[in-house]
Amino acid sequence: MTNRASLGLAVAIMALAAWGIYSALDWPLKSKLFPLVICVPLFCLAGAELLWVVLGKGAARAASDFKLSAEHAPEVARRRTLLAAGWTVGFFALILLVGFPIAVPVMVFAYLKVQGREGWIFSAIFTAAVWLFFYGLFELLLHLHFPDGWLFGGFGGF
């Protein structure tokens, strides 16, 4: 999985760098100088990483960074990862449709009930507390404007 992810990243960066070089060719010198200085070595380095993965040489040691936990079976981890991605994208879709003020309580309540399997009363109280925090801080205190969702106020917010 690690190698496949590395392969994907290397290919994506090669494509990005190639696009970066191709686009820069039409620009005046002062605009294309820095892109070319960056994209050419980026393409070569990504190529080196790609070869490393394909040829299976030079075992890579993990970076000094956060590591994903490996305590669950790969299929369980994959299913839960997709679930988390689904909630994230779903929350964004809900924000687009109904706006932040409605999407926030709906998402919190739905998550507690469906994912957390919490009781109705606890979920309702927790949701109310989160919504009060959201409304009190961001709307009342900081006067941040959150547009209505596409269902209520047209296609704003972009």
Added chain:
Amino acid sequence: MLDAFVQGLLLILQWKAFAFMLAGIFVGFWVGLLPGLGGATTLALMLPFIYNMEPVEAFAFLLGMHSVVATTGDVTSILFGVPGEATTAAIILDGHAMAKKGEAGRALGAALASSLVGALIGAAALALAIPIVRPLVLTFGSPELFMLAIVGLAFIASLSAQGARGMVRGFLAGGLGLFLAMVGQDPQAGVARYTLDTLYLWQGLDLVPVLVGLFAIPEIIDLVVRGTSIAGNAPAGRINRGALEGVKDVFRNFWLTIRCALIGTFIGITPGLGGAVAQWMAYGHATQSARTPEERKGFGQGDVRGVVGPGAACNSKEGGALIPTIAFGVPGSTSMAILLGGFFLLGLVPGPDMLTKHLPVTFSLVWTIVLANIITVAACFLLLNRLTALTAVQGHLLVPVVLVLVFIGSYTSNSSYADIIVTIVFGAVGYFMVLAGWPRAPLVLGLVLGKIAENYLYISVARYDFAWLMRPVVVVLLILAVGVIFYPAVQAWRSRKPA
């Protein structure tokens, strides 16, 4: 001079100024805790309130707020793996890893104590630098600033991963960051580069949505996958008990703390590099303090030195950043640019007058940084048990709350839904980088330094042609960059050599 120093303290201890400072600290405390809600934005929001204040009161309020934001930003970064501030992302790598091992208290203790030491060093630097700062800053022109950016990038790219392949990945991530920094209108010719024909991307990628996505989304996914609290199955008792151990860690690594605080101060003094660079540079230096490759493997998995270093740098940069702001009216960061606006609103002109006629006011700024940080660190220690207890809250209660904060924090950067799309996209990028074992730190530093590096490179070439490469400080920095790249290889070779 000494009179002005004491007078500065007395000015800030007047009840009205002190009360305004406390109000500022209260606001800064919460702003720092909330992801995405930046110190600079809040500083701008608070600027209209200072019209009717005296200069000392106004700066007690603004600086009191601004100088504690990074401290409490560290708390969010450590506990939830979500950057409380754009400037507090580096502490996540080891701080949050410690929280997941049930050592949140120790990580917080180390972060708070090192923050305090950093703030005191930054304030001391401000006080001491006032008479000698001018020649120091004036030796750095565009070529030196460009090279400083390159050194920073080489530093973090070579140290955040091990071995030749690790280094390639580090430079790949750094190069990707530099590429992303080019998105938007080119500052020289006005060409729209890599904007995908969208208006949103004309202004370039905003740092906050990128950072929040890159760091918070993989954490949220991991929390869902694990199905436990942040601290997982670590014994509950250990969570609250390590704070004192964390404070001791700062003194065990005292010289590292001092060096990282000095790095932060220097980054703060250097105009244009920005606060986000300071923590990453300090993190790179902390990684370098590992004596063996095995020891370095511990970084990113909860090595307390990865907390102490960034913690110290983050607060010391504020004192440093005030130096060029006060002495030359050259702000070192966005926040300082806003603070400079405050100077003009109050009828004060930065420059020689601030070092002569208004010297007590200048020293009151030093005292504000010192007092605000002492008060905040004390408050954090008092609340430590409640704060660390959050890592024992079940994941399914945290995920929706953190997701709401992530999306709101991201949305508020430009009040555009596109910010959330950027967060989601970089969340995916961050997840795959973590999955593949690629370091994320160089990407962030590349993004932060890209625009600056391009501007300075262009000015250097336009002004000096290629002769800029021969300037003494440039040569020194070039040697330093090469040394930084080859240092891990030399270190590995020495550790393999039989005794």
